[in-house]
Amino acid sequence: MPSFTTSREFRHEQTVQAPQEEVLALLHNPQELCSLGPLYKSIVKDGKEEHSYVITDRLPIVGPIEGSTTFRAKLIPTSDGIQTDVCAALGTRLKTKYWAERKGDGNCVVKEITVVETPFITMPYVFATMSKAHISVMEKMAERWAKEPGQRS
Numbered sequence: 001m002p003s004f005t006t007s008r009e010f011r012h013e014q015t016v017q018a019p020q021e022e023v024l025a026l027l028h029n030p031q032e033l034c035s036l037g038p039l040y041k042s043i044v045k046d047g048k049e050e051h052s053y054v055i056t057d058r059l060p061i062v063g064p065i066e067g068s069t070t071f072r073a074k075l076i077p078t079s080d081g082i083q084t085d086v087c088a089a090l091g092t093r094l095k096t097k098y099w100a101e102r103k104g105d106g107n108c109v110v111k112e113i114t115v116v117e118t119p120f121i122t123m124p125y126v127f128a129t130m131s132k133a134h135i136s137v138m139e140k141m142a143e144r145w146a147k148e149p150g151q152r153s
Contacts, residue, residue: 005091012111012135018144018145027100030075036141041058051076053074083097
């Protein structure tokens with residue numbers, strides 16, 4: 001790791017009122033998973049490698065001013081969730097593992113560990129933006145299944 005790059009770990013978990021199988025189906029669907037993100041604009045399968053995608057997100061700058069950023073990501077399904085490896089601008093890398101653990105009541109807990117590597121000067125912005133977005137994704141997951149069973153979308 002170059003001397004101007006730093007890393008930081010982020011952990012989060014969310015109880016979801018759904019069976020583990022339903023949550024895994026969402027985690028294994030890149031389009032559906034990414035579309036839960038508050039910054040999401042698009043995802044396109046990259047034909048060069050299996051599980052490789054080109055993703056475009058909104059990039060908040062200040063107040064109503066925003067741009068967009070496009071980056072490559074590998075989204076690799078696992079037996080208990082998904083692992084992602086994102087290569088973004090300025091040498092920023094995010095390595096994430098999402099997994100779902102069964103709870104005794106038929107629900108599950110979705111857990112996340114993300115390691116962010118980025119130039120130290122950009123870490124406050126990158127970490128704050130990423131953590132806020134990732135928390136929002138899990139909250140949207142929980143909201144999705146908090147509806148009455150017949151109302152799930």
